[in-house]
Amino acid sequence: MARAIRFDEYGDVEVLRVEDVPRPVPGPGQVLVEVRAAGINPGEAAIRQGFLHARFPATFPSGQGSDFAGVVASLGEGVSDIAVGDEVIGFVETRSSHADFVVAEAANLTPRPSGVPWEVAGSLFVAGTTAYAAVGAVCPREGETVVVSGAAGGVGSLAVQLARLAGATVIGLAGEANHEWLRELGVIPVSYGEGVLSRIREAAPYGVHAFVDTFGSGYVELALHLGIHPGRIDTIIDWAAAEKYNVKTDGNAAGASADVLRELALLLDKGLLTLPIARVFPLEEVRDAYRELEQRHTRGKIVLRP
DSSP states (O other), rough: OOOEEEEESSGGGOOOEEEEEEOOOOOTTTTEEEEEEEOOOOOHHHHHHTTTTTTSSOSSSSSOOEEEEEEEEEEEEOOOOTTTTTTTEEOSSOOOSSSHHHHEEEEEEEEOOOOHHHHHHOOHHHHHHHHHHHHHHHOOOTEEEEEETTTTTHHHHHHHHHHHHOEEEEEOOOOGGGGHHHHTTEEEEHHHHHHHHHHHHHHOOOOOEEEEESTTTTTHHHHTTTTGGOOOOOOOSOOHOOOOOOOOOOSHHHHSSSHHHHHHHHHHTTTTTTOOOOEEEEEGGHHHHHHTTTTSSSEEEEEEEO
């Protein structure tokens, strides 16, 4: 037997439980991975609460989780370029990575570089590919200024760095507690809240060219007030505003591939990118992990360790 996170109905963290389940068996083209680390994400909380039922309905009993890193335990028929014992980073679209073992498509795996810790590797996929796609959607260029909301969160902390790597000046919206950390990344920190529009204009006297919104709560409208063209605004969360104002919504779905995951892992391995880990919880404390996540004040990622 193995353990996996399950829930039988929409609700708060109390619906989550750790359940004993049969050890999964990989099918053709699939790989069984013993999970060493698995990141948790706001989208998973929203699905579990039923907020995304129209877009991403749950089928009960439901598992949970997309991100993971671990060690290959067995191979399905036809898998020849991966070996038992390989250390890999991967993702699933079956909501099943919050578990001791996960079955993944072999095509959705990439080797774990030795310089990328398990906790970082296991929480890279959703945040990393979302940031990669969102930054790519607004096309930052050298000499331009880009604003990122939620700049210290899982996606935002990577988005500010990717925009910097593209040569842009980056303004990161975050609380005071994260300002020094953002400065260390070469990002100009600006506090969110009342008066933020004026503070951004003061930090960017020559204007702002692009905006990546990872938080919602009116930032699409703020970007438009800054005079940014809708085609250079991307939100990963405010779909209503995106539809109303015709701005972009590129995120995880646009960036989800092993190739992007491999590129991000190599940047981490070379020290060109960093992914802060806020806290690591054992699998059985999954409720506490999501309680912390849902406060929306975490720097970087929260991770489960089976």
